[in-house]
Amino acid sequence: MATSTKMLALAILAVLPVLMKASTCIGPQVTSNVYTTSEASMSISTVFVVEVAVKCNNGEKDLLLFADVNGHMVPATQSGTGKFQVSWSDEHKKLPAGTYGVRFFDEEGYNAVRKEKRSGTDGSAVTPIFTVNVKHSGTWTGPYVQTEFVATCVALLVWYMAYRSKSFLMS
Amino acid sequence: MKSLFLLVVVFVAVRSDNDDHAARLLASKSILNQFIVEGKELTVEYSIYNVGSSQAYNVELSDSSFPEEDFQRVSGSLNVKWDRLAVGANVSHAVILKPLRPGYANFTAAQVKYYPTEESQAVQVGYTTAPGEAGIVGLKDYERRFSPHIVDWATFAIMTLPSIGFPFLLWYRSKSKYDVKHKKN
Numbered sequence: 001m002a003t004s005t006k007m008l009a010l011a012i013l014a015v016l017p018v019l020m021k022a023s024t025c026i027g028p029q030v031t032s033n034v035y036t037t038s039e040a041s042m043s044i045s046t047v048f049v050v051e052v053a054v055k056c057n058n059g060e061k062d063l064l065l066f067a068d069v070n071g072h073m074v075p076a077t078q079s080g081t082g083k084f085q086v087s088w089s090d091e092h093k094k095l096p097a098g099t100y101g102v103r104f105f106d107e108e109g110y111n112a113v114r115k116e117k118r119s120g121t122d123g124s125a126v127t128p129i130f131t132v133n134v135k136h137s138g139t140w141t142g143p144y145v146q147t148e149f150v151a152t153c154v155a156l157l158v159w160y161m162a163y164r165s166k167s168f169l170m171s
Numbered sequence: 172m173k174s175l176f177l178l179v180v181v182f183v184a185v186r187s188d189n190d191d192h193a194a195r196l197l198a199s200k201s202i203l204n205q206f207i208v209e210g211k212e213l214t215v216e217y218s219i220y221n222v223g224s225s226q227a228y229n230v231e232l233s234d235s236s237f238p239e240e241d242f243q244r245v246s247g248s249l250n251v252k253w254d255r256l257a258v259g260a261n262v263s264h265a266v267i268l269k270p271l272r273p274g275y276a277n278f279t280a281a282q283v284k285y286y287p288t289e290e291s292q293a294v295q296v297g298y299t300t301a302p303g304e305a306g307i308v309g310l311k312d313y314e315r316r317f318s319p320h321i322v323d324w325a326t327f328a329i330m331t332l333p334s335i336g337f338p339f340l341l342w343y344r345s346k347s348k349y350d351v352k353h354k355k356n
Contacts, residue, residue, distance in 0.1 A: 035246035035267055041317070043203040043214040047265045049246045064254055075256075077232075077264055079248035087247060087265035089203070089216060147319045151327070158335070 024106050025129055027057030032132045037092075040141040046095040049087045050102055050132055051079075065129075066110040068103040071122065073113060076104070097138030103128035193287035195223030196230065196256065200281050200299035207305055208313040209273045212245060217264045217281065217299060219256065227256040227285045232264060232299075234281035241276070242268040249281075256285070273309035278302040 035049040054063065065076040067086040076084040086102065105113060105128050113123035196219055203214040217234075221227050231252040247266035256262065270276070280298040287295050 033246065037212075037214065039211070041205045042208075042212045044205060045203060047203065047214050047216065047267070049265050049267060051246065051248070075253055075262065077248075077251035077253055077262075079251045083248070085248055085251060085264070087216075087263065089263065089265060143319055147321055147324050151324050154328075 024108060025054065025056040025058070025060050025063050028130050029055040029057075030130050030132070034132065034134050036134065036136040037139050038137070040092055040139045043089075043139075045089045046092050046136075046139050047087065047089040048095070048100070048134055048136070049085065050134060051083070051085045052076075052104070052132060054082050054084065054130075056082075064107050066105045066107075066113075068105070068113065068123070068128070070100070073105075073110060092139045092141065095136065095139075097136055100134040100136065102132045102134060104130050104132065192225050193223050193291075194221055194225045194227035194256065194258075194285065195287070196221055196227055196283055196285055196295075196297055198232070198281070198283045198297060198299040200234070200278075200302060202278060202302045202305065206313065207270060207276075207307045208310060209270050209307055210310045211269065211313075213242070213268045213270055215266045215268065217266075219253075219262050219264075219283065221256045221258055221260045223287065224258060225288050226258060227287060228289060229254070229294075230256050230283065230285040232281060232283050234266070236277075236279045236281065237268055241271055243271055245269050270307045273307045273312075275304060275306050277304045 031053045033051040035047075037043045037046045037048075050067070052065075054065070056063065061081060063082070065084050067074050067076050069086060069088045070090075072088075074086060074088065076086045079085055084104075086104075105126065109126055109128060112126045116123040116126060198217060198219045200215065200217050203216055204212075207213055215234075217232060219230065219232070229252065231250075233250045235249070237249060245267040247264070249266055251264060253262065278301060280301040283297045283299060284294050285297075
């Protein structure tokens with residue numbers, strides 16, 4: 001009698017996750033596509049776009065993702081089954097060159113991070129489902145020195161050398 | 172009398188609150204480029220704000236104002252959805268496109284569809300702001316104005332070489348002759 005109740009309890013426990021419709025992803029396979037602004041004249045602020053395609057081992061289709069973008073939690077947009085996009089923008093100065101780690105959470109993770117943030121910590125202890133590293137090579141704001149300036153300097157240098165050798169000869 | 176008045180006020184306040192318990196989304200679409208150049212990236216940013224008093228459900232943003240033959244998609248998707256948007260939430264979405272030909276382009280509004288409450292059956296349709304008409308500069312014109320012209324300067328340097336080099340060569344030849352004479356003496 002006791003074993004049968006134990007078996008029943010175990011059976012219920014096994015079935016419970018399916019019944020609760022937990023939208024969590026087990027063993028995600030992620031392909032990501034990242035874009036960052038390369039030229040400042042093409043955008044007044046630096047824009048990062050992260051597109052991910054997620055395939056879950058447990059065949060989860062109703063996944064809701066949230067991303068931690070520079071300490072700010074943002075919901076990911078869905079652009080198709082399993083395809084998500086996160087984008088953010090800021091001034092060129094505030095997004096210098098470097099690698100930015102974007103952590104992705106499901107609903108559980110998102111609530112956990114929110115709880116941690118409310119209790120004062122920065123939420124970095126929560127493990128994300130996956131992380132995407134965004135490599136930004138900096139936004140090009142123009143050459144250091146204009147080629148016209150270089151050409152003028154070279155012309156002045158040549159003239160100066162000629163003038164010096166001429167005055168040397170004349171003396 | 173005063174308590175009755177207070178009751179009426181509270182009742183009216185509660186009733187009006189219930190009627191307004193719906194989401195209201197404001198959306199903006201802006202082009203972040205200083206110059207829109209053919210063959211170079213065009214950055215479009217959408218921002219959606221929920222200024223209502225309830226969560227918005229199944230928010231769908233779709234932009235059909237960039238036909239495939241005129242704009243190539245570089246990054247981002249033009250049809251996206253958010254499951255829900257909390258009260259006071261402010262989300263942004265960016266799409267990177269590449270204009271394929273120069274000329275004038277009219278950037279019109281994108282469409283935002285959402286359900287203002289959880290139980291509502293009717294979808295609410297709204298539009299973003301429209302950036303308006305803008306010119307797409309041809310690549311050649313843009314490069315003429317902004318590229319560093321390194322090849323042009325190098326060509327110029329090589330072209331100045333004869334007019335500087337030729338007199339220098341004459342002088343050098345005569346100088347070396349003079350030096351040789353001096354040594355002989």
